[in-house]
Amino acid sequence: MRPFSYQRATDPDMAVQALSADAAVDNPLTRATVQPLAGGTTLIDLMKLDVMRPAAIVDINPLAEGWSAIDPGRENLRLGALAKMSDVAAQGEVQRNYPVIANSLKLAASAQLRNMATLGGNVMQRTRCPYFRDVSYENCNKRNPGSGCAAMDGVNRMHAVLGVSDQCIATYPGDFAQALIALDATVEITGRSGTRSMPFAQLHKAPGSTPETETALRSGELISAFVVPGRWPRSVYLKARDRQSYEFALSSAAVALDVQHGAIKDARVALGGVATVPWRSREAEALLKGQTFDDGLAERAAEAAFADAKGRQYNNFKIALGKRVVARALHRAVTMEI
Numbered sequence: 318m319r320p321f322s323y324q325r326a327t328d329p330d331m332a333v334q335a336l337s338a339d340a341a342v343d344n345p346l347t348r349a350t351v352q353p354l355a356g357g358t359t360l361i362d363l364m365k366l367d368v369m370r371p372a373a374i375v376d377i378n379p380l381a382e383g384w385s386a387i388d389p390g391r392e393n394l395r396l397g398a399l400a401k402m403s404d405v406a407a408q409g410e411v412q413r414n415y416p417v418i419a420n421s422l423k424l425a426a427s428a429q430l431r432n433m434a435t436l437g438g439n440v441m442q443r444t445r446c447p448y449f450r451d452v453s454y455e456n457c458n459k460r461n462p463g464s465g466c467a468a469m470d471g472v473n474r475m476h477a478v479l480g481v482s483d484q485c486i487a488t489y490p491g492d493f494a495q496a497l498i499a500l501d502a503t504v505e506i507t508g509r510s511g512t513r514s515m516p517f518a519q520l521h522k523a524p525g526s527t528p529e530t531e532t533a534l535r536s537g538e539l540i541s542a543f544v545v546p547g548r549w550p551r552s553v554y555l556k557a558r559d560r561q562s563y564e565f566a567l568s569s570a571a572v573a574l575d576v577q578h579g580a581i582k583d584a585r586v587a588l589g590g591v592a593t594v595p596w597r598s599r600e601a602e603a604l605l606k607g608q609t610f611d612d613g614l615a616e617r618a619a620e621a622a623f624a625d626a627k628g629r630q631y632n633n634f635k636i637a638l639g640k641r642v643v644a645r646a647l648h649r650a651v652t653m654e655i
C-alpha cells in the first residue's frame with residue numbers, strides 16, 4: 318500500500334473542507350486524491366490492490382452520531398448514510414414495511430462485513446470486474462481512461478447485459494441500491510454549499526464514453542442520508558448467486574407491489590447483477606400496472622425487463638437467469654403474507 322495521510326473529521330464542515338482539497342486535481346486512477354473512509358471494507362481493499370491511490374483519507378466515522386439514524390416516519394423512511402448495514406437489516410419497522418430493503422442488506426456480503434459497512438459506502442462501492450481490480454491489466458477504461466477494455470473479449474461471465482457501452486461492461490455490484498431505486502428513494506448530499514437532494518436514480522452514471530465517472534457526486538460532497546417515500550410491505554429482494562452466502566449477485570430483482578382487490582395498482586421492478594448501474598425496469602412495471610397477476614403476466618414482465626439486454630460470450634446465461642429471477646420475485650411478492 319502506498320503512503321497516505323489520515324485525518325479524522327469531527328463535524329460535516331471539517332469533512333467537506335478536507336475532501337474539497339483535491340478539487341483541482343485530476344487523477345484518473347481514483348478520480349479523487351482525497352477519499353472519505355467509512356467502514357473501509359471497499360476502500361482499504363482497493364488501496365491494498367493499488368487500484369485506488371488516495372494521497373489522503375478523511376475518516377468520517379465521528380459523524381455517525383448525526384448520520385446513522387434509522388428513522389421510519391409516518392410519510393417516509395430516513396436512513397443515515399453512516400448507519401451500519403446490519404443495523405438497518407435488523408430494524409423491526411424496516412423489516413415490516415420495507416422487506417425489500419432489509420433483505421437486500423441481509424443477503425449482501427457476510428455478517429462481519431455488514432457489521433462494519435455503512436449504507437453510504439455500500440452504494441459507493443466499485444465494480445468487482447477482475448480486470449479493474451488487477452492493475453497488471455493495462456487495458457481498463459474505467460481505471461485507465463482510453464486504454465481499452467480487457468473484459469469485452471475476456472472472461473466476462475460476471476459482466477453486465479444492460480446499460481453497457483463499447484467502453485465498459487462492468488456490473489454495478491451492490492444489492493441495496495436496487496431496493497432504493499425501485500422505491501423512488503432520494504439521496505441527501507452534503508457539500509460546500511450545504512445540503513442538496515437528488516433522486517437516487519440520478520446518482521450512478523452509466524459508462525457511456527466516460528466509464529471512469531461513476532457517480533454524480535461533486536468534489537467535496539458526501540452522502541449524508543437516503544429518504545424512501547411511502548411504505549412497501551409487499552416487497553421482495555431475490556438474489557441468484559454462485560453460492561448461497563457471501564457472494565455477489567449473478568442476477569437479482571427488487572420488486573414492490575401495491576395489490577388492491579386482486580389488481581396490481583402500482584409495481585416497482587429493479588434489477589441487480591446484470592446492469593452497469595442500479596437498473597429500474599419501467600417496461601416491466603408498465604406491463605404489470607392495472608393487471609391481475611398470473612404466471613403469464615410475470616413471464617411477459619420478465620421478457621420486457623430484458624428486451625434490450627446484450628449478452629457476450631460468457632454472460633449470455635444472465636438473460637435467461639435474470640428473467641426467471643424477475644418472474645419468481647413477482648410471484649413471491651404477490652403471494653407473501655402481509
Ligand SMILES: Cc1cc2nc3c(=O)[nH]c(=O)nc-3n(C[C@H](O)[C@H](O)[C@H](O)COP(=O)(O)OP(=O)(O)OC[C@H]3O[C@@H](n4cnc5c(N)ncnc54)[C@H](O)[C@@H]3O)c2cc1C
Nearest residue numbers: 355356357358359360425426435437438439441491492540
Ligand atoms: C468479500 C466481500 C463480499 C461482498 N459482497 C457484497 C454483496 O454481496 N453485496 C453488496 O451489496 N456488497 C458486497 N460487498 C461490498 C460491501 O457491502 C461494501 O464493501 C460495503 O458496503 C462498503 O461500505 P463501507 O462503509 O465499508 O465503505 P468504505 O470502504 O469506507 O467506502 C467505500 C467507498 O465509498 C466512499 N464513501 C464511503 N462513505 C461515503 C459517503 N457517506 N459519501 C460518499 N462517499 C462515501 C469511500 O470513499 C469509498 O470510495 C462485499 C465486500 C466484500 C469485501
Ligand code: SF4
Nearest residue numbers: 446457458466485486
Ligand atoms: S468492463 Fe469496465 S471495469 Fe472491466 S475492464 Fe472493461 S473498462 Fe475496465
